[in-house]
Amino acid sequence: AQSVTQLGSHVSVSEGALVLLRCNYSSSVPPYLFWYVQYPNQGLQLLLKYTTGATLVKGINGFEAEFKKSETSFHLTKPSAHMSDAAEYFCAVIVSGGYNKLIFGAGTRLAVHP
Amino acid sequence: DTAVSQTPKYLVTQMGNDKSIKCEQNLGHDTMYWYKQDSKKFLKIMFSYNNKELIINETVPNRFSPKSPDKAHLNLHINSLELGDSAVYFCASSQGWNEQFFGPGTRLTVL
Numbered sequence: 151a152q153s154v155t156q157l158g159s160h161v162s163v164s165e166g167a168l169v170l171l172r173c174n175y176s177s178s179v180p181p182y183l184f185w186y187v188q189y190p191n192q193g194l195q196l197l198l199k200y201t202t203g204a205t206l207v208k209g210i211n212g213f214e215a216e217f218k219k220s221e222t223s224f225h226l227t228k229p230s231a232h233m234s235d236a237a238e239y240f241c242a243v244i245v246s247g248g249y250n251k252l253i254f255g256a257g258t259r260l261a262v263h264p
Numbered sequence: 265d266t267a268v269s270q271t272p273k274y275l276v277t278q279m280g281n282d283k284s285i286k287c288e289q290n291l292g293h294d295t296m297y298w299y300k301q302d303s304k305k306f307l308k309i310m311f312s313y314n315n316k317e318l319i320i321n322e323t324v325p326n327r328f329s330p331k332s333p334d335k336a337h338l339n340l341h342i343n344s345l346e347l348g349d350s351a352v353y354f355c356a357s358s359q360g361w362n363e364q365f366f367g368p369g370t371r372l373t374v375l
């Protein structure tokens with residue numbers, strides 16, 4: 151069965167520093183992987199997704215993620231954090247044969263301080 | 265022109281009551297979903313409809329009943345509300361297996 155593990159429920163960085171949010175997945179078949187962001191009191195917004203093809207995917211707001219099959223990872227990065235990046239980030243995998251059912255990780259809260 | 269909208273945004277009610285949450289999408293998508301986000305921010309799918317047909321029905325108490333009158337609407341009715349039902353409920357929609365678009369959520373508080 152597919153599952154998602156996000157290492158670190160809270161990550162704190164300085165403005166301008168590198169953002170690295172970790173995600174590992176478990177899947178017996180090639181996965182579809184997603185990163186979503188949730189700003190306070192709002193719904194989820196898709197940052198980026200990996201389905202097939204290029205393993206380095208670029209998303210909105212300067213974020214990117216790299217699919218590494220050998221490490222079963224899909225870590226999210228951004229070279230320079232901005233105060234507006236403070237939010238909750240969720241990694242998710244689609245269950246194969248499961249009617250587009252998203253399985254979410256527990257989330258990582260990103261704090262950005264001046 | 266909100267893509268996925270939910271009403272109400274906040275819902276406060278007493279234990280034992282029955283309540284409904286409505287969801288509408290104007291994206292022309294054929295699939296809609298309900299997710300529950302608990303107090304620890306954990307998100308879990310509850311139901312999904314494709315062209316008004318129920319295709320995902322997770323292990324959810326049968327006090328929860330989704331209804332899809334048409335492709336653009338998916339409502340969630342909850343009977344005999346319990347304290348543990350307090351959560352944020354998100355509706356989402358997609359076209360087939362493509363990206364899911366989420367609504368703003370409905371925060372349900374059961375007293």
